[in-house]
Amino acid sequence: MTRDIVCLAVALALAACESDPLSLPPDERFVIQAYLFAGEPVTDVRITETLPIGSPDTVSPPINDAEITLIKDEARYALVLTPGDSGYYHYPGDDLFVEVGDLFGLEVSVDGVTATANTIVPPAPDGVSLSSTELTVEGISASEPVLVRWLNPSGDWYFVTHQNVEEDPEPVFSGTVIIRPSLVVSEPTSADSLEIPTFSIRHYGEYEVNVHRVNPEYGRLYTSREQDTRDLNEPDTNIENGIGIFTAFTRTRAFFRLSGQ
Amino acid sequence: MDRATAGRLAGGYGEGTLGLGDRLDLTGGLRATHYDLTETVYWEPRVSLNYTLTDRIRLKGAWGLFHQFVTRVENEDVLEGSRDFWLLADDELLPVDSEHRIAGVSYESRHALFNIEIYDKTFENLSLFSTRFRADQSADPSDLFLTGDGRAQGFEVLAQKLTGPLTGWVSYGLARVVHEFPDVDDGAEFPASHDQRHTIKAVGTQSVGEWEFSSSWVYSSGRPYTAPQSQYFLDMLDGEVHSYVGVGPKNSLRFPAYHRLDVSAFRRFEATHFDWQLGISVFNAYNRNNLWYRQFDLNAQPVMVTDVGMLGFTPSIDVKFTLK
Numbered sequence: 001m002t003r004d005i006v007c008l009a010v011a012l013a014l015a016a017c018e019s020d021p022l023s024l025p026p027d028e029r030f031v032i033q034a035y036l037f038a039g040e041p042v043t044d045v046r047i048t049e050t051l052p053i054g055s056p057d058t059v060s061p062p063i064n065d066a067e068i069t070l071i072k073d074e075a076r077y078a079l080v081l082t083p084g085d086s087g088y089y090h091y092p093g094d095d096l097f098v099e100v101g102d103l104f105g106l107e108v109s110v111d112g113v114t115a116t117a118n119t120i121v122p123p124a125p126d127g128v129s130l131s132s133t134e135l136t137v138e139g140i141s142a143s144e145p146v147l148v149r150w151l152n153p154s155g156d157w158y159f160v161t162h163q164n165v166e167e168d169p170e171p172v173f174s175g176t177v178i179i180r181p182s183l184v185v186s187e188p189t190s191a192d193s194l195e196i197p198t199f200s201i202r203h204y205g206e207y208e209v210n211v212h213r214v215n216p217e218y219g220r221l222y223t224s225r226e227q228d229t230r231d232l233n234e235p236d237t238n239i240e241n242g243i244g245i246f247t248a249f250t251r252t253r254a255f256f257r258l259s260g261q
Numbered sequence: 262m263d264r265a266t267a268g269r270l271a272g273g274y275g276e277g278t279l280g281l282g283d284r285l286d287l288t289g290g291l292r293a294t295h296y297d298l299t300e301t302v303y304w305e306p307r308v309s310l311n312y313t314l315t316d317r318i319r320l321k322g323a324w325g326l327f328h329q330f331v332t333r334v335e336n337e338d339v340l341e342g343s344r345d346f347w348l349l350a351d352d353e354l355l356p357v358d359s360e361h362r363i364a365g366v367s368y369e370s371r372h373a374l375f376n377i378e379i380y381d382k383t384f385e386n387l388s389l390f391s392t393r394f395r396a397d398q399s400a401d402p403s404d405l406f407l408t409g410d411g412r413a414q415g416f417e418v419l420a421q422k423l424t425g426p427l428t429g430w431v432s433y434g435l436a437r438v439v440h441e442f443p444d445v446d447d448g449a450e451f452p453a454s455h456d457q458r459h460t461i462k463a464v465g466t467q468s469v470g471e472w473e474f475s476s477s478w479v480y481s482s483g484r485p486y487t488a489p490q491s492q493y494f495l496d497m498l499d500g501e502v503h504s505y506v507g508v509g510p511k512n513s514l515r516f517p518a519y520h521r522l523d524v525s526a527f528r529r530f531e532a533t534h535f536d537w538q539l540g541i542s543v544f545n546a547y548n549r550n551n552l553w554y555r556q557f558d559l560n561a562q563p564v565m566v567t568d569v570g571m572l573g574f575t576p577s578i579d580v581k582f583t584l585k
Binding site for chain 1: 339340392393394447488489490491492493494495496497498499500501502503504505506507508509514557559562563564566
């Protein structure tokens with residue numbers, strides 16, 4: 001009978017770790033930010049570069065030599081650069097109409113690389129109503145908030161804007177530092193209502209409320225924006241061979257007025 | 262995600278060889294496997310040919326269908342290196358189908374063996390687990406499995422010395438393994454995570470007196486990996502500016518090549534009451550820092566990359582006693 005005894009002594013060199021600042025090849029993709037608004041000219045198309053992952057810059061370099069084409073019903077509309085080093089493009093003619101139900105294609109070519117996308121102009125929001133169209137003042141602002149409602153049986157995405165449209169609006173409180181109230185834009189919501197708070201109604205006169213219906217690709221930019229170092233998820237995009245967003249919006253208007261006490 | 266599954270396989274296999282003349286042998290086989298988790302019978306025919314050109318040279322070819330019921334799933338992690346885990350196939354995670362086509366020629370004598378082989382293999386129902394493409398944070402983990410196809414092509418050359426005090430073999434392989442997943446990079450083809458273009462292996466054993474020395478050297482091209490490569494910004498209509506990290510195309514980058522040398526020496530001794538063997542070996546003799554995976558810390562400014570290496574220079578001694 002034999003008995004085997006094995007003794008093993010091992011000196012281990014632990015796996016090595018080396019940390020360095022980042023050095024990776026650049027991302028060659030370009031960023032498309034293209035918004036169409038029903039009933040309005042095409043002016044909001046922007047093309048930019050990406051920044052290296054470690055860059056401290058917060059402004060993307062514009063691309064001012066892109067070839068951009070909008071396609072509707074097989075007709076092609078070439079966009080031109082808007083003056084300035086901004087990367088913005090617009091359609092200079094008056095024969096392009098953005099209408100509900102239109103299916104648009106987008107082609108963007110930069111240095112021989114072409115990215116494409118499609119979007120549809122959504123229908124206007126239905127059943128838009130305001131809880132009140134005549135408001136009075138209480139304190140330094142409106143006496144009550146304005147509840148904006150619309151029909152949303154299928155949980156589509158909407159956002160609401162409101163702005164005082166008087167030419168020279170008078171503030172409720174003479175000591176206010178806000179001379180000209182700006183456009184207030186809400187985040188997209190899949191609800192069927194949104195409240196305009198009293199603190200944003202501080203000038204007398206007429207307010208224009210716009211309820212915009214947005215496409216899912218825009219709403220997903222809000223739901224997919226969470227990226228952290230433990231769980232890096234890919235930002236949503238409807239661009240092929242590129243990154244960014246191409247989408248369209250349609251709105252329904254309503255008005256309310258803030259009068260004196 | 263917590264999954265535990267059990268499955269049963271029941272199968273049978275039959276094979277027969279037909280001699281077609283003096284030189285050609287045709288072997289055919291058929292495997293049938295029943296897998297209870299899919300309640301399906303899988304048929305796996307296979308055929309191989311061997312043609313004896315001379316008493317030393319043979320031509321060979323093979324074709325067959327195969328299924329794999331324990332699925333290897335790549336757990337993609339762009340920031341801390343991907344890992345693999347294994348799951349039993351089921352109705353949602355189907356067994357991997359593959360079709361193999363192989364052809365080759367071999368030369369064998371008393372002293373040496375040469376073998377050249379080419380192959381072409383296709384795969385269906387490959388699995389990838391990735392949180393990268395989920396629509397929102399609340400996505401169920403079971404929805405994060407992606408399914409795709411793959412193909413492996415290449416050839417291998419082997420030369421082996423069989424006799425004499427110095428024996429060994431050297432091989433070279435050229436390979437290309439690609440995957441295609443509809444949900445990844447718009448369905449574009451990308452290198453598989455284990456795709457390594459060139460592979461060289463050399464093994465030698467030399468007897469000197471009572472000692473036996475051996476060494477092996479391996480080289481393989483760098484493995485592909487995915488990295489966060491950019492950041493970009495989008496102006497939203499509510500005035501917010503959303504910033505995003507852009508991940509480069511899957512497996513579009515390559516680690517440095519992997520290579521290492523292992524050496525060992527071995528000797529037997531005899532004593533009165535026992536025999537003993539002494540072995541000395543060194544793993545990674547020239548301490549090559551081969552990369553295991555790459556980590557990205559997006560919270561650091563600038564972004565910090567950490568390369569985690571594999572085992573370095575590792576000597577070992579083993580002693581074995583056998584009582585008489």
